[in-house]
Amino acid sequence: MARARVIVMNSALGPLDYRVPHGMTVEPGAIVVAPLGPRQLLGVVWEPERLATEEVGDNRLRNLIGVVDAPPIPAPLRRLIEWTADYYLAPLAAVLRMALSSTSALEGGKTIVEYRATGEVPPRMTAQREQALERIGDRQGLIRELATIADVSDAVIRGLVKAGALEGRAVDLDSPFPEPDPDHAPPVLSTEQAYAAGILQAATATAEFEPFLLDGVTGSGKTEVYLEGVAEALREGRQALILLPEIALTEPFLKRFHARFGVEPVAWHSGLRQAQRRRAWRQIAAGQAKVVVGARSALFLPYRDLGIIVVDEAHETSFKQEDGVHYHARDVAVMRGHFEGCPVVLASATPAIETRHQVELGRYRELKLPGRYGKAELPAIEAIDLLADPPERGRWIAPKLVGAIDATLARGEQVLLFLNRRGYAPLTLCRTCGHRFQCPNCTAWMVEHRLIRRLACHHCGHVIPTPRACPECDAEDSLVACGPGVERIADEATALFPDAKVAIVTSDTIWSPAKAAEFVARMEAQAIDIVVGTQLVTKGYHFPNLTLVGVIDADLGLEGGDLRAAERTFQQIMQVAGRAGRGEKPGTVLVQTHAPGARVIEALVSGDAESFYAAETEARRDADAPPFGRFAAIVVSSEDKDAAHDTARTIARAAPRVENMDVFGPAPAPLAMLRGRHRFRLLVHATRQIDVQDVIRDWLGALEWPAKVRVAVDVDPYNFL
Numbered sequence: 001m002a003r004a005r006v007i008v009m010n011s012a013l014g015p016l017d018y019r020v021p022h023g024m025t026v027e028p029g030a031i032v033v034a035p036l037g038p039r040q041l042l043g044v045v046w047e048p049e050r051l052a053t054e055e056v057g058d059n060r061l062r063n064l065i066g067v068v069d070a071p072p073i074p075a076p077l078r079r080l081i082e083w084t085a086d087y088y089l090a091p092l093a094a095v096l097r098m099a100l101s102s103t104s105a106l107e108g109g110k111t112i113v114e115y116r117a118t119g120e121v122p123p124r125m126t127a128q129r130e131q132a133l134e135r136i137g138d139r140q141g142l143i144r145e146l147a148t149i150a151d152v153s154d155a156v157i158r159g160l161v162k163a164g165a166l167e168g169r170a171v172d173l174d175s176p177f178p179e180p181d182p183d184h185a186p187p188v189l190s191t192e193q194a195y196a197a198g199i200l201q202a203a204t205a206t207a208e209f210e211p212f213l214l215d216g217v218t219g220s221g222k223t224e225v226y227l228e229g230v231a232e233a234l235r236e237g238r239q240a241l242i243l244l245p246e247i248a249l250t251e252p253f254l255k256r257f258h259a260r261f262g263v264e265p266v267a268w269h270s271g272l273r274q275a276q277r278r279r280a281w282r283q284i285a286a287g288q289a290k291v292v293v294g295a296r297s298a299l300f301l302p303y304r305d306l307g308i309i310v311v312d313e314a315h316e317t318s319f320k321q322e323d324g325v326h327y328h329a330r331d332v333a334v335m336r337g338h339f340e341g342c343p344v345v346l347a348s349a350t351p352a353i354e355t356r357h358q359v360e361l362g363r364y365r366e367l368k369l370p371g372r373y374g375k376a377e378l379p380a381i382e383a384i385d386l387l388a389d390p391p392e393r394g395r396w397i398a399p400k401l402v403g404a405i406d407a408t409l410a411r412g413e414q415v416l417l418f419l420n421r422r423g424y425a426p427l428t429l430c431r432t433c434g435h436r437f438q439c440p441n442c443t444a445w446m447v448e449h450r451l452i453r454r455l456a457c458h459h460c461g462h463v464i465p466t467p468r469a470c471p472e473c474d475a476e477d478s479l480v481a482c483g484p485g486v487e488r489i490a491d492e493a494t495a496l497f498p499d500a501k502v503a504i505v506t507s508d509t510i511w512s513p514a515k516a517a518e519f520v521a522r523m524e525a526q527a528i529d530i531v532v533g534t535q536l537v538t539k540g541y542h543f544p545n546l547t548l549v550g551v552i553d554a555d556l557g558l559e560g561g562d563l564r565a566a567e568r569t570f571q572q573i574m575q576v577a578g579r580a581g582r583g584e585k586p587g588t589v590l591v592q593t594h595a596p597g598a599r600v601i602e603a604l605v606s607g608d609a610e611s612f613y614a615a616e617t618e619a620r621r622d623a624d625a626p627p628f629g630r631f632a633a634i635v636v637s638s639e640d641k642d643a644a645h646d647t648a649r650t651i652a653r654a655a656p657r658v659e660n661m662d663v664f665g666p667a668p669a670p671l672a673m674l675r676g677r678h679r680f681r682l683l684v685h686a687t688r689q690i691d692v693q694d695v696i697r698d699w700l701g702a703l704e705w706p707a708k709v710r711v712a713v714d715v716d717p718y719n720f721l
């Protein structure tokens with residue numbers, strides 16, 4: 001009798017065996033429909049010898065229901081799924097779900113009906129209909145998608161279809177993508193670029209696993225170099241994957257790609273419509289979608305034949321997923337290259353200490369690009385000591401920076417003011433009674449967003465209208481904003497320079513690729529003089545007329561005891577500094593700080609990255625911190641605080657005694673309450689020789705806890721107390 005071992009899409013279950021009915025054939029990787037109780041679940045057939053499960057007699061097996069009409073999950077991806085589940089202590093089904101990330105890709109039928117405006121005005125116009133038509137504009141989508149865009153009910157959209165204001169169009173779901181041409185517009189490379197590109201091309205041609213660190217300051221031309229590796233993969237008829245940290249930033253990248261290869265790459269991110277997701281998924285699985293540019297979730301797609309993987313801005317911490325499967329896309333990308341047999345390029349101007357360490361160990365090969373490409377020079381970085389040269393009372397921009405902005409604007413050049421804090425003010429309090437606005441669901445202050453007159457929690461999304469009176473003491477007009485966010489800095493810039501055109505760039509204002517494109521166009525047309533932005537503006541952009549960068553608060557990232565705080569501050573300020581002087585005009589960077597003597601600030605000013613990294617690395621070595629030692633966090637959460645605390649203590653009491661391993665806690669997690677759940681955390685610290693995953697698997701595997709308690713393990717965590 002034919003049996004199949006199947007991972008069903010239910011994280012609570014291990015692999016299950018099924019009978020393969022007569023007339024059905026399944027191979028490992030096949031996506032199948034399997035019965036589970038009264039329900040039907042998707043699952044993937046696996047090699048039985050790779051997954052242990054309880055032996056079930058033939059007579060107790062249930063029949064598989066069907067095989068899905070989609071390409072099977074390829075073997076290298078199956079190996080990656082196993083590795084990811086094993087390393088990050090996650091259920092196989094949870095990792096597999098990331099590979100089957102388009103359910104509509106697995107459904108039959110090749111066309112769907114999408115709707116778009118006809119331009120006709122409905123005979124009966126209501127406020128809702130008007131709002132819907134205005135917001136939909138010339139967009140096209142499913143009824144549900146249009147309703148979401150327009151913020152109206154499905155019924156309103158259906159009414160508009162009936163009234164003739166929207167019309168249906170059959171969309172071919174599986175039309176192929178235009179293919180990039182590797183010889184469309186090859187770039188003129190510098191000697192150093194050509195050397196690095198040649199090595200990547202050779203590595204791609206041999207189709208063997210090899211990790212690279214492509215290291216060069218911002219503006220040194222890393223993108224041109226790795227795109228030559230991509231071109232080589234195309235010539236070999238293979239696929240390429242480029243991971244980027246912030247999807248809103250792909251617009252300038254897509255343009256560059258288009259200029260090099262004649263077409264846009266296939267994009268993969270959370271903003272795709274269902275039909276787009278399905279098309280991308282199926283064409284990727286078929287090997288037809290040649291180059292995919294995406295957020296970290298693109299890593300688990302079923303590429304048929306990957307020829308190269310690039311992780312751009314590889315030092316970015318946003319590659320670490322903080323919920324569900326806690327994976328780090330940079331590290332998983334290297335493993336994917338290992339299983340696929342292809343080179344992996346980590347590109348960065350400020351490589352993570354972990355990555356540098358791999359280079360030192362000889363595991364990664366470093367390709368270094370010196371200097372900036374063309375005439376552009378690296379900007380000079382200067383510190384402004386906020387104690388010696390403070391801003392006026394109630395202001396945040398120091399006189400020296402004000403003077404520099406003035407001079408820059410007078411030359412007709414552009415300014416970027418950087419503060420990594422959205423909204424107007426991070427804290428609002430009542431001047432009469434001292435009441436502070438805290439989120440009811442999280443241990444976090446409500447952040448004032450003055451543009452939309454709301455207080456918002458940045459962790460759970462809880463939003464309230466900004467009240468006029470204090471909810472505690474009823475005092476009117478008694479609320480004061482404490483500290484600056486970008487909106488407040490923009491107000492200050494406008495007050496200082498009333499003639500300057502000021503723009504705010506955060507995820508609140510740039511929430512789609514179209515918005516990003518609009519921002520780029522306005523910058524290029526000189527319709528903006530001063531940009532006030534968060535880290536969203538620090539990556540990928542290239543504005544030749546932007547010559548002054550002001551960092552409002554360099555100390556912000558140094559707060560808290562995070563082991564990577566100094567490194568992250570260094571990376572972030574180097575990155576934002578890289579926005580200045582990218583054309584022929586030289587740039588200046590002014591960094592406001594209360595601690596001009598801090599090692600990281602001194603390194604930024606002196607430009608001595610090497611000694612900064614050396615000192616940070618030594619400090620990590622002394623503390624047995626990554627990459628020399630290992631951490632894992634066990635986060636216990638529940639809506640019931642006592643239940644969470646009890647479970648956390650039970651886990652702590654059961655901690656195994658292992659030499660060279662310590663367990664700390666439980667302590668309230670950095671966010672003691674998040675989205676209504678109370679959180680406690682244990683921190684495991686061990687030397688590299690210890691298989692932390694194995695220890696934790698045995699330790700937690702022997703314990704039980706109430707169903708209302710969730711226990712999550714974060715291997716190699718990035719959020720610390």
Ligand SMILES: [Zn+2]
Nearest residue numbers: 430433470473
């Ligand atoms: Zn009050």
Ligand SMILES: [Zn+2]
Nearest residue numbers: 439442457460
């Ligand atoms: Zn909240």
